[in-house]
Amino acid sequence: MGSAMASNLQAAGHVLTVWNRTPEATEPLVSLGAKAARTADRAAQGEVLCSMLANDAAVRAVFLDSGLLDAMDAGTVHVNHATISVALAEELAAEHEKRGLDYVAAPVFGRPDAAAAAQLNMLVAGKPAAVERVRPVLEAMAIRLWPLGEAPQRATVAKIAGNFMLAAAIESMAEATALTRAHGVSAADFLDVMTQTLFAAPAYQGYGKLIAEQRFKPAGFTLPLGLKDVGLALAAGETARVPLPFAGVLRDSLLEALAGGDAELDWSALSLVAARRAHLDGAG
Amino acid sequence: MGSAMASNLQAAGHVLTVWNRTPEATEPLVSLGAKAARTADRAAQGEVLCSMLANDAAVRAVFLDSGLLDAMDAGTVHVNHATISVALAEELAAEHEKRGLDYVAAPVFGRPDAAAAAQLNMLVAGKPAAVERVRPVLEAMAIRLWPLGEAPQRATVAKIAGNFMLAAAIESMAEATALTRAHGVSAADFLDVMTQTLFAAPAYQGYGKLIAEQRFKPAGFTLPLGLKDVGLALAAGETARVPLPFAGVLRDSLLEALAGGDAELDWSALSLVAARRAHLDGAG
Amino acid sequence: MGSAMASNLQAAGHVLTVWNRTPEATEPLVSLGAKAARTADRAAQGEVLCSMLANDAAVRAVFLDSGLLDAMDAGTVHVNHATISVALAEELAAEHEKRGLDYVAAPVFGRPDAAAAAQLNMLVAGKPAAVERVRPVLEAMAIRLWPLGEAPQRATVAKIAGNFMLAAAIESMAEATALTRAHGVSAADFLDVMTQTLFAAPAYQGYGKLIAEQRFKPAGFTLPLGLKDVGLALAAGETARVPLPFAGVLRDSLLEALAGGDAELDWSALSLVAARRAHLDGAG
Amino acid sequence: MGSAMASNLQAAGHVLTVWNRTPEATEPLVSLGAKAARTADRAAQGEVLCSMLANDAAVRAVFLDSGLLDAMDAGTVHVNHATISVALAEELAAEHEKRGLDYVAAPVFGRPDAAAAAQLNMLVAGKPAAVERVRPVLEAMAIRLWPLGEAPQRATVAKIAGNFMLAAAIESMAEATALTRAHGVSAADFLDVMTQTLFAAPAYQGYGKLIAEQRFKPAGFTLPLGLKDVGLALAAGETARVPLPFAGVLRDSLLEALAGGDAELDWSALSLVAARRAHLDGAG
Known part of the structure; x- marks a missing residue:
């Protein structure tokens, strides 16, 4: 799912640094010009960080337990596409806020084939300025964005x-x-x-x-x-x-x-x- | 609902004799040329009898308890549009069979406005010959017929x-x-x-x-x-x-x-x- | 269940006339001195009529559809031990009332062996005077009576x-x-x-x-x-x-x-x- | 609940060292001769450690996150009376095993007044030798022990x-x-x-x-x-x-x-x- 979404970003001309818990998974994207990061924090140095992880445990491990959030530059926008719990969405919103990071929740409806065709319906919630900044990124992956307000957990x-x-x-x-x-x-x-x-x-x-x-x-x-x-x-x-x-x-x-x-x-x-x-x- | 359906029959050129438990309800149809029957059994003398009653109790009262079925001519096809219980559908099928009457279940999906516009989706189950005989009648009321086999209770x-x-x-x-x-x-x-x-x-x-x-x-x-x-x-x-x-x-x-x-x-x-x-x- | 209960009545010295939809079922009671009635209405001529039928359909058939109630003498108390619907309990109460018959609902908790040992817990509801009249009868079958008021359906x-x-x-x-x-x-x-x-x-x-x-x-x-x-x-x-x-x-x-x-x-x-x-x- | 249980241990002549997350809670026991530990690990130095904490989070905090288990002497038997999740019970069993500690689950049925009166029904699961060692302790608190086998989560x-x-x-x-x-x-x-x-x-x-x-x-x-x-x-x-x-x-x-x-x-x-x-x- 994540690969399909990323390939649309690439097709839209965005410069990608990619990371996956299973490194081989990034190879198709790398062959098309993406840079592979050896660690998650290296993939988090851009203007926008899009993440698509499997569940609460994976999101918690990568973003909270690993110290990744601390390594990110203030001003970076993190767009989380994963379907996670409302409780974790609220915790993530608070943890980003604390560190001056922008956090946008953007979970999607659509199967992998819809993702590959950039036909996802994307629910979006986050601060208006942050959402505006990432809009071109999101639009490269979605058939339509559905704004749901400022608090990220609303999209969740x-x-x-x-x-x-x-x-x-x-x-x-x-x-x-x-x-x-x-x-x-x-x-x-x-x-x-x-x-x-x-x-x-x-x-x-x-x-x-x-x-x-x-x-x-x-x-x-x-x-x-x-x-x-x-x-x-x-x-x-x-x-x-x-x-x-x-x-x-x-x-x-x-x-x-x-x-x-x-x-x-x-x-x-x-x-x-x-x-x-x-x-x-x-x-x- | 029944009036809206009947008006489409009338519009399609069928000659109607109508009956309702509340006689005034038939007036609009009568003003357009339908004949009003004073009793249910007089409305059951045609080639096809279409009924649309509120529930099991009404169907039972009109068709089983009143002796109406006994008064009908063999060869008449009774088309029941009401949503009734499967048990009553089976009982009705048997009671018609016993008397040499054809019984077709034809319940509908659609609100009164869809009925008025002849846009009902009609589920149809009954013996093929009987269904064929009443097809023009049914088609005058429906946007589409959905055949569901021979046993009437299947449509029910x-x-x-x-x-x-x-x-x-x-x-x-x-x-x-x-x-x-x-x-x-x-x-x-x-x-x-x-x-x-x-x-x-x-x-x-x-x-x-x-x-x-x-x-x-x-x-x-x-x-x-x-x-x-x-x-x-x-x-x-x-x-x-x-x-x-x-x-x-x-x-x-x-x-x-x-x-x-x-x-x-x-x-x-x-x-x-x-x-x-x-x-x-x-x-x- | 009914036999076990009746045998306690007999043991307590009450004179019984018994009827069952399956006549042979009454034989043990008859061998102990009960009189067998060939029809239900003949069993309903005493001061107290105790009935224990299987379900609503049986109660309805025996008491309402057959005309039995019409044949009973005003002043007779009918004690119904069956577990029936609240709706039928209310209907029976009204039908007895209409005919000047007393109606007491007295359903029981207990298996057949408890019934045989006169160890039933009996819920009792009916008009106080009627309940008083049948109390000796009920007490012959129960370990305890639990009064629940005047409306029979309360016991039900x-x-x-x-x-x-x-x-x-x-x-x-x-x-x-x-x-x-x-x-x-x-x-x-x-x-x-x-x-x-x-x-x-x-x-x-x-x-x-x-x-x-x-x-x-x-x-x-x-x-x-x-x-x-x-x-x-x-x-x-x-x-x-x-x-x-x-x-x-x-x-x-x-x-x-x-x-x-x-x-x-x-x-x-x-x-x-x-x-x-x-x-x-x-x-x- | 814990206090009531502990007071019965004291009454039975056992020498207690007590600890509670709210220190004042131990005062009644101390006034009767128990020694108050300032930290949980000091209360864990005896032959038997009985714990009664509110929920999974408290048990996890006190026993797993704090390092308490590592501080305990091999051979100590930990008797856990708390109602916790089966998953945590299994995790605790494994963590104790790993450290050569004995672990007995002994949750109880009974309200605080039953605890005070040593009238608890106590479900007990753990290795037979460990259960035997703590039996006098458990019997001082319970009206009856109900053995449920070796795996502690069975009692849980x-x-x-x-x-x-x-x-x-x-x-x-x-x-x-x-x-x-x-x-x-x-x-x-x-x-x-x-x-x-x-x-x-x-x-x-x-x-x-x-x-x-x-x-x-x-x-x-x-x-x-x-x-x-x-x-x-x-x-x-x-x-x-x-x-x-x-x-x-x-x-x-x-x-x-x-x-x-x-x-x-x-x-x-x-x-x-x-x-x-x-x-x-x-x-x-």
Whole structure:
């Protein structure tokens, strides 16, 4: 994901210094002219630092535990594209502020192919001046920027809530198709109607197709990643005292899928869980 | 709803005899040339009988308890557009069969304005010959027919499952916006992103707008109707032993809304329940 | 259940006329001196009519649809021991009232062996004068009467709520033991602690033993009966607009058990569902 | 809690060196002859170290982050009475093992008054030799020891699962009484029956009384502590892939109570949440 995004920056004429925890991952970018940094802090010396790390632990390790923030020049803008917890987003905002660094949260909706085509929808939150400075960088990677205000965690919570809505859409199709199948209507026939009418949207059409075809490999987004993201929603809800009953159901369905050993499947495999509970046969 | 559908039949040149439990409701159709029947059985003497009644109780009263089916001519096709229970759909199919009557289930997706514009999406299940005979009638009311096989209850269960998906979409937006609002992002800002990107579909755009604007009156579809339809999903699940955890959550949220006295609100007012649980302020 | 209760009446010296939908079921009572009635209305000619039928449908068929109530003498007290819906309890109360008949609801907690030993806990609601008249009859069957006021449905709802608490106790042990087993503590070891300390009560000790020993046959109370009773709680909640999230979970767990074909098992087999979801091995 | 437990050790003739993060808390023990340590590591020089800290963060701070474990003598047995996460229990077991220290988990069921009276039920897991060495110490504080095997986390998970069962018992009474109240039966009348019959156990009688009397202050165990403990169950379930639908419901109910600002109330105030959802009046 990060590589695809960076290649668009390069294509737009930006000069890149790149770093990855797995150095080989940067080779394609280097072959196109990017400079490879041997350590993260060397990649943090430019005007803008874009980071795309896997989760809270990786972000914490690279930015907070390593001392990287202390090594950055005041005035540098850090743009964080990762989906992290609201709590960490708030902590990062404070830690950057303390050091005179600008921090912009810019999580994205879109799969790797959308990233490669610079078609990401990018949620953006940060101080207006900082956002303005990085706008050309962001626009090189996105089909559209969605400004969400000044506090970076606002973009973070919107991304988390959006992923929760995706998970809920999947579970809703999973349960609905278990119901129709039990009464003789295949998932394909039913979802064909729904995703061409009331639910004619990318989220439903994409996952609906996977559910109808029971095609869960290769995964676009695995069940453990789904569990992580539903966990971020639950954690954000816990901090702010927001009950989320659908998220609780999703957590249990994802755990049940994982208990069955399906860690490598796409999270649309939630439909297998719903079908198993009703003891339906394997085929759609 | 029924009037809007009937007016399209009339516009297409079909000769109508109409009946309604509230006789005045047929006046607009009569003024355009329809014949008003004083009793239901007189409206059932044509080649095709289209019925659109409110719920199981009404369908049972009119067709089973009254003896109407016994009064119909063999060969008549009864097209039932109502959203009823799977159990009643099966019972009706058997009762028609027994009397040599054809029975086609043809429930619709679409609000009254879509009905008036002949833009309904119509799910159709019944014996092929019967469906063929009534096709011109159905096409006069629908933008598209979606064939779902021979057993009438197949169209019924698909309609029920579709309404369940609508309810789940609303609850998913209700919880997601409670979460974003608690962290500083308004429902309007958040839903603006989602309904123009991953969830750019009629279901989300329509209900998303109502949630963002907190505009629950006048209702397009009231909370008690929502409870009725989620109840149909739960009942269909119970018959076929299909657990539906999202439907259980929906049931409780709808009951909570109704306990608060909001029976006249649109079912998108589920967002009020999610906000109240988090003790968020009234405004979006 | 009914036979066991009736035999205590007989033992207490009451003169019985008995009727059962399956005539042979009355033979043991007849051999001890009871008079067998060929029809239900002949069994309804005494001072007190005690009925113990399986469910709403049976009660409705025998008392309302058959005209039995019309055949009863004003002044007769009907004591209904069955667990029925709150809605039917209210309807029965009204129908008796209309005919000048006294109606007392007296559902019981206790298994058949408790019934045989006259050890039932009996919830009692009805007009004080009627309750006083039947007190000697009730006391012959119960270890204790629990008066709950004048409106018969009050005893009914208390019985339904009590059965819901039993189901919740079972599910709570089912989930707790799935959790401990997954971390190496057997259901037997864990429940041994709990049911001798904080949960040293008949409900937990009885069902805890069945769960620890995975002994679900022969059933004391089957899964379908559990589903019926949780359904009565959900229905009573729906009427009065009371959300019951635990009941929703119970409904789904019971359906999942039944989807697996376990209709003849005791409802403590909910523990199998919790274990299967976590993909634990069969043995405790 | 810790003081009450320690005073029983003192009463049994054990020589104590005591430490608390708030030094004044040790004064009563010191006045009875205990030696006060100025730092935690000085309290860790005896044969047996009993610790009772509030939560994971406190245990981690005192034992892992501070270097205390490194300062302890090989052969010392550390008995941890705190309710902590299964993950931390496993980590602690490994860290002790690595340093040749014995580690026994001995969490307890019982309120402070039970602790003062040496009436705690103590779950015990650890290597047999270590458990034998500390047995006289444990017996001085407990009414009974419940051995759960060698791996310390086994006692931890049993304690977590037990607290989950308590929470479920409270929610079950909360929902059941909302249902009965809505149909005219007070919580007091209903719980009076249940807690003297099927649920005649300390957990139900204690919390049932608080619910019936709506007496939530002063709290024996606050809502935030309940949320913490349900969180431990959910976390233990997540690690081992065990879905826990009741725990998800509990989490949401606790959050809803806390969103309403009831942080200082006893967790039996879950009954307020159930009643509010049904819009019942305040009084039982």
